[in-house]
Amino acid sequence: MNPVNPMNPVNPxxxxxxxxxxxxxxxxxxxxxxxxRRMWEPQWRPLAEAGYRVVRADFRTCGDSPAAVAPYxxxxxxxxxLDSLGIERAASPGPPTAGASxx
Numbered sequence: 001m002n003p004v005n006p007m008n009p010v011n012p013x014x015x016x017x018x019x020x021x022x023x024x025x026x027x028x029x030x031x032x033x034x035x036x037r038r039m040w041e042p043q044w045r046p047l048a049e050a051g052y053r054v055v056r057a058d059f060r061t062c063g064d065s066p067a068a069v070a071p072y073x074x075x076x077x078x079x080x081x082l083d084s085l086g087i088e089r090a091a092s093p094g095p096p097t098a099g100a101s102x103x
Contacts, residue, residue: 014081015064016057020048026090028078029056036063055090057081 017037027047029040037056048054058065059074082090 013084014057014059014077016055016081017044018053018055018085019044020053021051022053024048024051024053026053026055026082026087028082028087028090028092029054030078030092031056031059031062038063053087055081055085055087 015037029037029044031037031039036058040056044054044056057078060072060077061067082088
């Protein structure tokens with residue numbers, strides 16, 4: 001079960017993983033449209049070992065994230081997740097489709 005999203009209780013937070021030091025610079029790994037957060041498996045632990053706080057998440061209907069039950073925006077889902085983790089600023093390296101069509 002995904003945690004309740006305090007910003008939008010109708011839509012739960014995205015399924016996600018977090019690793020790395022809590023005080024490290026945050027990286028958010030967003031998957032392409034035909035994948036889920038597992039596409040980052042080779043990269044996410046080495047990035048954490050390099051000192052980054054790494055967040056990888058599944059967009060709605062992908063991987064372990066639930067389908068939407070109300071209107072939503074992917075970019076707001078990501079912002080809500082970051083807020084819930086206390087992350088105010090993050091970089092998001094990712095595939096072109098994640099940047100162009102997602103956030």
